[in-house]
Amino acid sequence: MALYKYxxxxxxxxxxxxxxxxxxxxxxxxxxxxxxxxxxxxxxxxDAARLALEERLGLNQPLHIQYWNWFSNAIRGDFGxxxxxxxxxxxxxxxxxPATVELTVVALLIAVIFGILxxxxxxxxxxxxxxxxxxxxxxxxxxxxxxxxxMMLIFFFSVMLGWLPVSGRLxxxxxxxxxxxxxxxxxxxxxxxxxxxxxLKHLALPAFSLATVSLALIVRVTRSxxxxxxxxxxxxxARAKGVHESKVIYTHxxxxxxxxVVTVIGLQLAKLMGGAILTETVFSWPGIGRLxxxxxxxxxxxxxxxxxxxxxxxxxxxxxxxxxxxxxLDPRIRYD
Amino acid sequence: MRSKAGLIxxxxxxxxxxxxxxxxxDAENGxxxxxxxxxxxxxxxxxxxxxxxxxxxxAYHEGEIDLMYxxxxxxxxxxxxxxxxxxxxxxxxxxxxxxxxVWTFNLRDDVKFHDGTDFNADAVExxxxxxxxxxxxxxxxxxxxxxxxxWLLSGAIKEVRAVDDYVVEVELNDVFGPFLMYMGIYSQFxxxxxxxxxxxxxxxxxxxxxxxxxxxxxxxxxxVQMSVNxxxxxxxxxxxxxxxxxxxxxxxxxxxxxxxxVHAIKSISPAQLxxxxxxxxxxxxxxxxSNLFYAAINHQAEPFDDLRVRQAFMHAIDFDAxxxxxxxxxxxxxxxxxxxTLLGYNHDIEPYAYDPDRAVELLTEAGLxxxxxxxxxxxxxxxxxxxxxxxxAEIFKSDLAQxxxxxxxxxxxWGTHRSLLREHEHQVGFIGWFDVPHPNNFLNLLVLxxxxxxxxxxxxxxxxxxxxxxxxxxxxxxxYREMQEIILRDVVVVPIxxxxxxxxxxxxxxxxxxxxxxxxxAHKVSF
Numbered sequence: 001m002a003l004y005k006y007x008x009x010x011x012x013x014x015x016x017x018x019x020x021x022x023x024x025x026x027x028x029x030x031x032x033x034x035x036x037x038x039x040x041x042x043x044x045x046x047d048a049a050r051l052a053l054e055e056r057l058g059l060n061q062p063l064h065i066q067y068w069n070w071f072s073n074a075i076r077g078d079f080g081x082x083x084x085x086x087x088x089x090x091x092x093x094x095x096x097x098p099a100t101v102e103l104t105v106v107a108l109l110i111a112v113i114f115g116i117l118x119x120x121x122x123x124x125x126x127x128x129x130x131x132x133x134x135x136x137x138x139x140x141x142x143x144x145x146x147x148x149x150x151m152m153l154i155f156f157f158s159v160m161l162g163w164l165p166v167s168g169r170l171x172x173x174x175x176x177x178x179x180x181x182x183x184x185x186x187x188x189x190x191x192x193x194x195x196x197x198x199x200l201k202h203l204a205l206p207a208f209s210l211a212t213v214s215l216a217l218i219v220r221v222t223r224s225x226x227x228x229x230x231x232x233x234x235x236x237x238a239r240a241k242g243v244h245e246s247k248v249i250y251t252h253x254x255x256x257x258x259x260x261v262v263t264v265i266g267l268q269l270a271k272l273m274g275g276a277i278l279t280e281t282v283f284s285w286p287g288i289g290r291l292x293x294x295x296x297x298x299x300x301x302x303x304x305x306x307x308x309x310x311x312x313x314x315x316x317x318x319x320x321x322x323x324x325x326x327x328x329l330d331p332r333i334r335y336d
Numbered sequence: 337m338r339s340k341a342g343l344i345x346x347x348x349x350x351x352x353x354x355x356x357x358x359x360x361x362d363a364e365n366g367x368x369x370x371x372x373x374x375x376x377x378x379x380x381x382x383x384x385x386x387x388x389x390x391x392x393x394x395a396y397h398e399g400e401i402d403l404m405y406x407x408x409x410x411x412x413x414x415x416x417x418x419x420x421x422x423x424x425x426x427x428x429x430x431x432x433x434x435x436x437x438v439w440t441f442n443l444r445d446d447v448k449f450h451d452g453t454d455f456n457a458d459a460v461e462x463x464x465x466x467x468x469x470x471x472x473x474x475x476x477x478x479x480x481x482x483x484x485x486x487w488l489l490s491g492a493i494k495e496v497r498a499v500d501d502y503v504v505e506v507e508l509n510d511v512f513g514p515f516l517m518y519m520g521i522y523s524q525f526x527x528x529x530x531x532x533x534x535x536x537x538x539x540x541x542x543x544x545x546x547x548x549x550x551x552x553x554x555x556x557x558x559x560v561q562m563s564v565n566x567x568x569x570x571x572x573x574x575x576x577x578x579x580x581x582x583x584x585x586x587x588x589x590x591x592x593x594x595x596x597x598v599h600a601i602k603s604i605s606p607a608q609l610x611x612x613x614x615x616x617x618x619x620x621x622x623x624x625x626s627n628l629f630y631a632a633i634n635h636q637a638e639p640f641d642d643l644r645v646r647q648a649f650m651h652a653i654d655f656d657a658x659x660x661x662x663x664x665x666x667x668x669x670x671x672x673x674x675x676x677t678l679l680g681y682n683h684d685i686e687p688y689a690y691d692p693d694r695a696v697e698l699l700t701e702a703g704l705x706x707x708x709x710x711x712x713x714x715x716x717x718x719x720x721x722x723x724x725x726x727x728x729a730e731i732f733k734s735d736l737a738q739x740x741x742x743x744x745x746x747x748x749x750w751g752t753h754r755s756l757l758r759e760h761e762h763q764v765g766f767i768g769w770f771d772v773p774h775p776n777n778f779l780n781l782l783v784l785x786x787x788x789x790x791x792x793x794x795x796x797x798x799x800x801x802x803x804x805x806x807x808x809x810x811x812x813x814x815x816y817r818e819m820q821e822i823i824l825r826d827v828v829v830v831p832i833x834x835x836x837x838x839x840x841x842x843x844x845x846x847x848x849x850x851x852x853x854x855x856x857x858a859h860k861v862s863f
Contacts, residue, residue, distance in 0.1 A: 032749075032751060038755065086388075086478060086481075151591075158591060159595045162595060166591050172597075173378050173561075281584055282587075284581075286555070286556070290584070291557070
């Protein structure tokens with residue numbers, strides 16, 4: 001099967017998932033006990049406002065028509081209007097997206113770089129104190145709750161040592177000209193090196209606490225995959241030929257050990273987006289996670305629906321990309 | 337070829353890593369990012385919630401109310417103390433017609449809005465009528481939902497009209513006791529008509545008032561920034577900029593303060609109290625909030641239609657212990673269904689003593705010597721007036737068990753809970769109230785108008801109406817004091833507690849206030 005056929009097959013498979021997600025997300029508003037309009041509008045409200053919202057949400061129509069309206073709008077990116085801010089939900093999402101993307105990408109970079117380095121070292125120095133400490137570290141990494149780690153990092157690095165800022169994306173009272181919304185990139189584009197450092201410092205703690213779980217997983221997968229490869233005949237041959245050990249590890253072994261690692265990394269990207277909800281709350285990071293937490297708190301259902309659907313959509317898209325990449329790396333996949 | 341690319345990407349990644357490490361270590365040597373002008377005094381306060389609008393007409397939540405008192409002014413304002421007395425602001429003085437129906441305000445003629453336009457009588461008329469008059473071109477601007485002025489005053493005000501450049505008349509439908517006090521509340525503040533006309537539906541993010549600070553920037557969920565209004569008609573603040581930073585997590589908030597990144601924080605949790613009190617660098621502020629956590633009794637439901645049962649209920653519960661346990665030092669026991677800071681609060685009232693024996697006696701008199709079974713409805717999640725409602729219900733249950741009342745605690749989701757109470761499917765249900773600090777909003781709207789209680793009492797109605805029909809504070813006070821006596825005697829509701837408002841500031845900050853409405857006032861901050 002050619003790659004494009006695989007792509008089409010893969011794409012077709014996502015359709016049922018997407019429809020399933022949309023039904024669940026749509027029903028969200030109907031599953032809450034009590035009158036949704038009542039709950040969204042709060043204690044003191046005029047009948048006119050209640051009717052207006054009912055009308056706006058289309059709650060006075062039959063369920064299947066409501067669903068069709070919602071779904072046909074949602075796939076065009078129209079999730080309705082936020083109850084809280086009165087702005088289109090999609091605008092709310094788009095204005096927060098860069099913050100989450102920046103945080104997730106940096107966290108993923110940390111997880112991948114350190115994860116592979118640690119994993120390779122652990123495999124290379126198997127059953128030595130280096131290996132044990134890497135395994136210990138990765139065990140700790142998967143067990144520590146993100147919010148607790150975040151708190152401890154803030155307490156240690158910000159309150160006690162005063163090295164890093166506690167929360168936010170930039171020092172208060174400073175600004176970066178907005179181009180992409182990714183502060184690191186924008187600071188470089190506008191040539192503001194000071195602001196770049198500042199943004200980086202603000203990123204350090206949240207990105208690190210977000211990265212830990214994924215980092216730990218990547219360490220474990222890299223280690224075990226490397227151990228498998230290192231016992232292969234061709235490695236023994238390479239060593240027998242007198243190839244330098246570093247070259248054996250990084251050139252001969254690592255490349256072949258990467259396939260399971262790539263799969264894990266792909267899955268982690270989606271997982272990081274979930275973890276971002278906690279991290280963004282602890283570090284006052286103004287991203288998608290904060291948006292949905294606030295929306296849940298004030299029962300802003302259009303935003304909750306919009307964010308869940310959007311994230312699910314992103315999740316599916318990322319998975320397709322990862323699968324394609326995987327198929328590219330390992331041609332056997334396509335012929336299954 | 338491929339391995340070369342791999343090598344290059346590895347080097348690139350390593351480079352990024354090094355950059356990152358340098359970024360982390362940078363603060364060790366360098367200064368924290370300094371503001372552009374070193375002499376600029378920036379005051380930063382961290383709060384849990386962001387505003388949803390900066391239009392005072394549609395402000396309603398804590399997140400925006402604080403800001404309104406800095407961007408805008410009203411015709412009158414509260415004195416800079418705890419008295420809740422009124423003093424002139426945008427109106428230099430005022431008078432009221434003999435029948436109490438027409439209030440005439442003489443406005444200051446030296447005030448300009450932040451956009452440079454003149455503050456005058458037309459602006460006052462515009463600010464009121466855009467909310468109250470359905471035919472006004474800017475009525476319901478941007479579909480922002482509840483206008484608090486509409487809720488407070490639409491029944492009271494007939495018309496607001498400019499009679500001269502600097503004279504405004506407010507005509508009422510009936511004499512309305514709390515009128516002047518309401519004029520000092522944020523929803524009655526004055527907006528620039530030019531700005532509303534210019535920005536239209538976007539006015540909510542381009543606010544223009546006459547207040548001591550003018551709006552600079554709003555980054556959603558990050559901060560609102562304001563700078564000093566150099567042309568302010570009153571005392572010009574000593575700080576140049578004030579930033580309202582959003583930090584939703586309360587632990588992070590406190591750590592922001594401890595590390596000196598912000599100068600003040602609003603709202604703490606009981607668990608943080610010891611840390612804050614033990615620190616020499618922090619100053620704590622606490623006021624009894626303008627709210628009430630109470631148990632609503634369905635007066636139509638047996639056996640609560642019997643006064644003796646309701647009184648037994650009051651004697652059975654150790655309210656002091658409950659408030660101590662549930663609020664952990666951040667609450668005040670409620671005796672009357674209004675906060676003790678308000679006009680007309682009856683301090684002479686003795687609460688029901690904790691006396692289980694007396695409760696049993698009363699139950700026996702009511703023909704229930706063995707007690708009875710009941711449902712106690714409670715909502716699951718934390719509200720502004722109570723952090724742990726279910727714990728409070730459990731304490732009720734165990735106290736009631738002592739006198740033979742078997743209370744079955746039913747925990748509901750908030751939406752279900754509210755409609756359940758509204759439809760009177762409860763015997764006793766927890767609920768709460770927060771409103772502007774006037775007794776009318778508690779003794780009338782909460783006790784008599786809220787439908788949770790199923791309670792009617794012509795005597796109380798009459799007193800409430802009399803209080804509304806006079807503008808003499810002393811007379812109002814007398815009626816409200818009497819109402820509280822009757823409410824306590826008949827056990828109309830079961831007041832439990834007022835949740836305290838809190839703020840913490842760095843010790844070096846002076847002039848920071850938390851007023852009795854729980855609003856942050858930073859006009860006089862200096863450091």
